[in-house]
Amino acid sequence: MRADVSERTLQQAAAELGVECRVNEPLGLHTTMGVGGPAPFLLLPKDAASLAAIVRELASSGARYRVLGAGSNVIVADEGVATPVISCARLAAVMTREGDRVRAGAGVLVPRLTREMATWGLSGMEFAEGIPGSVGGCVRMNAGAGGRWIGDLVKEVVAVTPAGDLVRRVPGPDDFGYRRSFVAREGLIVVAAVFEGRPEDPATIRERMRDSRAYRLATQPLSERSSGCIFKNPEGGSAGEVLDRLGLKGLSVGGAVLSDVHANFIVNRGGTGADVLALAERVKQEALDRAGVALSFEVEIWRDAP
Numbered sequence: 001m002r003a004d005v006s007e008r009t010l011q012q013a014a015a016e017l018g019v020e021c022r023v024n025e026p027l028g029l030h031t032t033m034g035v036g037g038p039a040p041f042l043l044l045p046k047d048a049a050s051l052a053a054i055v056r057e058l059a060s061s062g063a064r065y066r067v068l069g070a071g072s073n074v075i076v077a078d079e080g081v082a083t084p085v086i087s088c089a090r091l092a093a094v095m096t097r098e099g100d101r102v103r104a105g106a107g108v109l110v111p112r113l114t115r116e117m118a119t120w121g122l123s124g125m126e127f128a129e130g131i132p133g134s135v136g137g138c139v140r141m142n143a144g145a146g147g148r149w150i151g152d153l154v155k156e157v158v159a160v161t162p163a164g165d166l167v168r169r170v171p172g173p174d175d176f177g178y179r180r181s182f183v184a185r186e187g188l189i190v191v192a193a194v195f196e197g198r199p200e201d202p203a204t205i206r207e208r209m210r211d212s213r214a215y216r217l218a219t220q221p222l223s224e225r226s227s228g229c230i231f232k233n234p235e236g237g238s239a240g241e242v243l244d245r246l247g248l249k250g251l252s253v254g255g256a257v258l259s260d261v262h263a264n265f266i267v268n269r270g271g272t273g274a275d276v277l278a279l280a281e282r283v284k285q286e287a288l289d290r291a292g293v294a295l296s297f298e299v300e301i302w303r304d305a306p
């Protein structure tokens with residue numbers, strides 16, 4: 001491990017805090033793409049207090065670390081990473097209703113939040129039906145679909161700062177943008193978020209959810225392993241449309257294939273991290289050379305120089 005934090009100290013701290021710490025944990029097991037090598041330590045805190053304490057432990061030694069949610073927007077290289085990884089998967093996955101608002105723990109999966117809001121007759125989240133991410137990850141990247149963004153509904157975020165302090169933040173007008181948020185900008189780890197819905201008939205909300213699901217099923221390769229869209233959309237356009245026009249659907253490197261259903265998805269049919277990353281780079285280069293479009297990654301790529 002490159003980080004200064006001594007292995008013993010981190011493992012000891014985790015044990016004292018009751019935080020599970022897995023050693024040399026393969027990250028492919030924790031991502032939807034299903035590729036990638038190990039992290040030296042995977043820490044699985046169950047509550048805000050132990051998460052904050054682990055972050056303080058890492059911060060005190062100046063150690064770098066990474067944070068994983070549902071792993072649906074991360075591609076890990078075969079060599080793995082040199083940093084410890086904090087997984088938010090075990091953070092309290094609870095939801096409580098507060099009038100027209102719903103407080104959801106970072107570990108709640110977005111489809112569950114969407115369904116629960118529909119049951120409570122609160123609309124606004126229908127667009128997110130089927131987004132395979134966690135509340136923490138989707139707030140961090142301001143996940144969106146069909147011109148709607150999760151950040152529009154977020155009224156409060158409880159998070160841990162890089163110094164290990166627990167804070168409560170009310171987002172301002174510039175705190176969310178296309179696939180960006182103050183959470184990522186300030187290196188925060190989301191513990192919980194509060195979403196505001198509009199009171200509406202649950203049957204009407206469910207109908208819009210069905211439409212979102214049908215659109216996604218018809219236009220995205222949901223039955224295969226992927227990380228969702230690989231590239232951000234270029235200003236005023238769609239990366240998928242650009243790649244499709246170039247005839248790149250079906251292009252493959254090893255077991256990684258550019259989907260026939262949506263050209264901005266790489267599907268993993270038994271490939272390695274190297275296959276996926278080589279295909280992504282190849283496609284990016286083609287878009288630049290042949291369409292003059294400079295694409296940037298929407299997914300996070302986790303790779304450390306050995």
Ligand code: EPU
Binds near residue numbers: 229241262
């Ligand atoms: N298109 C093609 N060929 C393709 C893919 C798309 O011609 O292979 C065309 C479509 O026909 C449509 C246009 O491109 O006219 C836009 O396509 P789509 O509605 O699928 O939306 P997108 O811009 O490609 C965005 C988000 C998705 C989100 C969808 C649905 C980004 C990078 N992607 O895709 O988010 O689900 O809208 O609203 O912003 C993700 O973030 O992982 C993701 C999948």
